[in-house]
């Protein structure tokens with residue numbers, strides 16, 4: 001579905017052209033039945049407090065600048081589709097715990113600072129391959145738009161859901177901030193992040209050993225009188241796909257500092273444009289080109305090097321390292337051929353971007369029963385291919401973008417527990433794409449930490465540092 005939105009919906013004078021997208025083709029927008037209701041909701045939302053503030057957004061750009069320069073690693077993860085029903089304390093805590101576990105594996109294992117970015121507090125809208133689902137109902141497009149369960153009425157887009165998305169994002173962020181600022185995220189809790197379920201697995205045991213070492217180190221530092229905020233909490237940022245442009249626009253605020261007026265999309269710290277909405281002349285790229293947030297763009301296997309170079313010039317005109325993250329999602333079979341010419345062409349522009357690997361979306365497959373799944377072997381192979389390509393070109397494999405949950409779900413197959421298609425029925429709970437469970441997520445984190453260490457060692461040997 002591709003529609004051009006109503007240009008009369010511009011809310012205010014618009015010197016930064018934040019409404020220019022309205023006259024461009026916008027892919028994947030819902031067919032809202034009543035534009036007047038949508039307008040009303042957008043106006044209400046525009047008068048509400050933003051969910052994050054500009055200084056936090058700028059802090060994330062600075063951190064991502066470190067990633068772009070090869071000094072840090074970006075870990076981004078969370079649900080494919082957050083739902084209102086699965087935004088409870090337990091759901092949020094579960095995702096925070098697994099992100100903390102993965103980041104500690106990476107920080108400790110690879111001695112590299114990790115920028116932590118949840119696919120959380122806004123990931124309520126989904127692009128779909130088809131307008132109708134397998135039952136002939138209008139496709140589920142995320143809780144911000146329509147309802148997963150039910151009939152045609154439930155699947156009819158309802159603009160009021162946008163307000164519910166805003167309030168669910170607010171309560172999710174509230175808890176995220178509380179967890180990040182202390183309590184759950186303090187390094188003393190490194191053992192507590194491991195759930196009972198994962199503790200009894202091979203990967204969970206491996207984590208326990210690492211946690212024991214960290215625990216000892218933290219106790220040693222405390223005994224030496226070290227009281228550093230970095231031990232007591234973490235910086236945790238929030239991100240989602242900027243899909244429903246009415247929502248993103250309504251939460252965009254213009255800030256005036258010494259450097260003039262800048263627009264920030266304060267629905268989250270980082271937003272990205274998906275594979276299905278990255279048309280060069282389309283509404284989504286126009287909108288994100290006008291905001292000051294760090295932004296991402298997904299790049300699938302049809303991406304040409306020329307497109308990537310044009311994208312970089314367009315979205316990072318001022319050459320700010322960390323402004324742009326290019327998220328490759330090529331599939332394990334294509335990454336080794338498709339990615340190198342893209343990186344080389346982008347390098348030739350002189351811009352410094354974050355290179356991030358999404359090993360999930362190119363590797364979705366269907367079982368004989370028509371269930372969407374992903375095999376951990378293919379996921380790990382795409383990550384390996386991504387690292388191989390960067391090692392070959394001398395560029396920094398900057399980050400990982402994954403769909404995961406803090407639960408013991410059975411949605412992806414493979415891993416040390418050797419889940420098969422026959423296990424999928426046991427706990428298949430996703431609203432959209434299959435997510436890694438805790439053990440599979442940890443296994444992937446250990447693999448990435450090993451690659452970071454091995455590749456650094458290799459570079460040091462080549463440069464004769466040791």
Ligand SMILES: O=C[C@H](O)[C@H](O)COP(=O)(O)O
Pocket residue numbers: 080126127128129130361432433
């Ligand atoms: O992340 C989401 C999916 O990859 C995307 O929405 C497409 O899913 P579909 O092919 O089931 O529509």
Ligand SMILES: C=C(OP(=O)(O)O)C(=O)O
Pocket residue numbers: 080127273274275276298329361
């Ligand atoms: C839809 C998604 O990805 P992509 O745009 O890469 O298909 C997603 O990240 O959930």
Ligand SMILES: [Mn+2]
Pocket residue numbers: 080081361403432433
């Ligand atoms: Mn997905």
